[in-house]
Amino acid sequence: MTQHFLPKQQLQLLIDCLRAEGYGVIGPKVKDDAIVFEELADATELPYGIEEDSAPGRYQLKKARHKRAFAFNTGPQGLKPFLFAPEQELWRAEHTDDGLIFRQSFPAIRPLAFIGLRACDLAALALQDKHFAEGPYPDPSYQAKRQQLFIVAVNCSRSASTCFCVSTGDGPSAESGFDLCLDELDRGYLINVGSDKGQRIADKLGLEAASGAKRAVATRQHQRAVQQQERQMPDEKTLMTLVDKLDDQRWQDIAERCLACGNCTSVCPTCFCSKQESHSDIKGQASSQVRLWDSCFSEQHSYIVGKVIRNEISQRYRQWVLHKLANWQLQYGRSGCVGCGRCIAWCPVAIDLVEEARALCLGDKP
Amino acid sequence: MNYMLPMSAILVKKEQETPDICTLHLALGRERPFVFHFGQFNMLYLFGVGEVPISIMGWRDGHLMHTIRAVGHVTRPLSDLAEGSQIGLRGPFGHGWPLEQLEGRDLVFITAGLGCAPVVAAIHYAVRNKDKYGRIIILQGVKHHQDLLWQQQYDKWREVKDCQVLLAASRETQRKQRWRLGLVTGLLELAEFNPKHCTVMMCGPEMMMVSSLKYLADLNVPEEAIYMTLERNFQCGVGSCGHCQLGPYFVCKDGPVFHYPQIKQWFGLRGV
Numbered sequence: 001m002t003q004h005f006l007p008k009q010q011l012q013l014l015i016d017c018l019r020a021e022g023y024g025v026i027g028p029k030v031k032d033d034a035i036v037f038e039e040l041a042d043a044t045e046l047p048y049g050i051e052e053d054s055a056p057g058r059y060q061l062k063k064a065r066h067k068r069a070f071a072f073n074t075g076p077q078g079l080k081p082f083l084f085a086p087e088q089e090l091w092r093a094e095h096t097d098d099g100l101i102f103r104q105s106f107p108a109i110r111p112l113a114f115i116g117l118r119a120c121d122l123a124a125l126a127l128q129d130k131h132f133a134e135g136p137y138p139d140p141s142y143q144a145k146r147q148q149l150f151i152v153a154v155n156c157s158r159s160a161s162t163c164f165c166v167s168t169g170d171g172p173s174a175e176s177g178f179d180l181c182l183d184e185l186d187r188g189y190l191i192n193v194g195s196d197k198g199q200r201i202a203d204k205l206g207l208e209a210a211s212g213a214k215r216a217v218a219t220r221q222h223q224r225a226v227q228q229q230e231r232q233m234p235d236e237k238t239l240m241t242l243v244d245k246l247d248d249q250r251w252q253d254i255a256e257r258c259l260a261c262g263n264c265t266s267v268c269p270t271c272f273c274s275k276q277e278s279h280s281d282i283k284g285q286a287s288s289q290v291r292l293w294d295s296c297f298s299e300q301h302s303y304i305v306g307k308v309i310r311n312e313i314s315q316r317y318r319q320w321v322l323h324k325l326a327n328w329q330l331q332y333g334r335s336g337c338v339g340c341g342r343c344i345a346w347c348p349v350a351i352d353l354v355e356e357a358r359a360l361c362l363g364d365k366p
Numbered sequence: 367m368n369y370m371l372p373m374s375a376i377l378v379k380k381e382q383e384t385p386d387i388c389t390l391h392l393a394l395g396r397e398r399p400f401v402f403h404f405g406q407f408n409m410l411y412l413f414g415v416g417e418v419p420i421s422i423m424g425w426r427d428g429h430l431m432h433t434i435r436a437v438g439h440v441t442r443p444l445s446d447l448a449e450g451s452q453i454g455l456r457g458p459f460g461h462g463w464p465l466e467q468l469e470g471r472d473l474v475f476i477t478a479g480l481g482c483a484p485v486v487a488a489i490h491y492a493v494r495n496k497d498k499y500g501r502i503i504i505l506q507g508v509k510h511h512q513d514l515l516w517q518q519q520y521d522k523w524r525e526v527k528d529c530q531v532l533l534a535a536s537r538e539t540q541r542k543q544r545w546r547l548g549l550v551t552g553l554l555e556l557a558e559f560n561p562k563h564c565t566v567m568m569c570g571p572e573m574m575m576v577s578s579l580k581y582l583a584d585l586n587v588p589e590e591a592i593y594m595t596l597e598r599n600f601q602c603g604v605g606s607c608g609h610c611q612l613g614p615y616f617v618c619k620d621g622p623v624f625h626y627p628q629i630k631q632w633f634g635l636r637g638v
Contacts, residue, residue, distance in 0.1 A: 093454060104370065136604075301599070305437050323611060
């Protein structure tokens, strides 16, 4: 792959080119003390000089000494809410003169270009693709949104303390699944092209070839991000042994800390559970069927008439972990964890998924 | 098939089976025949209230039949619906009983409780195609004698050649003619079938099925001969919403009828 160089002040040109191609450009911004992905009008809105300080149960933004736009690692959400909306109307039922009729609802879809997604986000996207788009029952709105997506990934130049993508094999640098991929340097960006769509945009940027010195800096950044990761998720084969540990005392131990709030499932970029509700208009003429995010930590999740299958928090935490780390492998060919560390940072009682998985699989005593 | 969008159906007839159980006869608003396997289910939708998964009872006189019990927030108002009303329906979903692959074998049906519709539908099919199969053994357990739905149907099956009907009531103290007191599993010792050349189909509370598995093992029925249908929270019907997972399986899509060896590792465990 040939690498090119885009000077820092030219980042706006990339945004302008994407806009000219018809894309709405989505990128990271600071909002409510967190990094969130929102529509970008201008490159100046990017979080220059911001890093996050994360730890179990902790996420705080801090000012760094540099002026880089992509020095953060993750915000609470990546791509998931854009492709699999937290709330989406599936169809509408209407009483008409011809009787009861059903109409499929399609959300308004416009092409979106994302700037600043990470290797873990792309790995999560590939898993969501398997669930929503590649099975025998594809989700038409997911597919439509997915097809128009343009991805400008950024390789992580540092790792947050909650990151463990090296151990899941998903980062810190993106190897595929992007249209363009950036390595951020102090004075600009190395650009890799990952698709024909990406090449068309790259051609408009008037790029210069990247010097060997710049490429060496990017390599060092990659190595630093790898070395900074403290947490190591056990490998997939080891994680499969979780299915033999259904009766482990550790589940109860975790349940005594876990609030079953479902924060981990909300921030997890691969969690896909949803529930449906019927919302009627006041005249009783029309009713819309709405799909909402759901969490396996709620009692209702496993409810069938007369009983809750997973009544205990220990059973619900076990379901989440067993599914994510072990059964996911049987369903989708790999573990459902991409090492982003969001569930660790956003857990209000600081439960550390990696620590728990290691305790269960390897007998590590934290 | 658009699996996400319901089609409209007219409730042409409602048969009240017991005070809280009724059979809905539905006319589908389309010409094509509705192709399904016994053991599959549909999502029935009541306007403004929501959807509920109901197994398919059968197809008669051009109408689809679903037997429902008024227990949930959808089934209660659905049971109160007047004939002529419209509802929504999407399906069929999941895998049914492998009835076509069982020719020549003895069929053993074990059900308990009121949710026996998926098995009763299969019994109807087996009896209609009696010459394809060996003996047909029907074991049904209920709490009280009067809980048995379709009493006359069981009496008719009793008259069919090579068909054995055994009934048990677990909460009665006086035995009624042709009944036994106790659990459905106790009936297995009276059942006359070839354990080496049979297929067992079960439906009912999981504890009943767990217990039946032990009895069947004692009778030397191989695990490969056992099929069962499971109940879970189904909201999408296609393995997307995630609620119905059992180990690596999405019960709605990979079941609800399972070959026992497939789910053995996960079946009957508490809170899984």
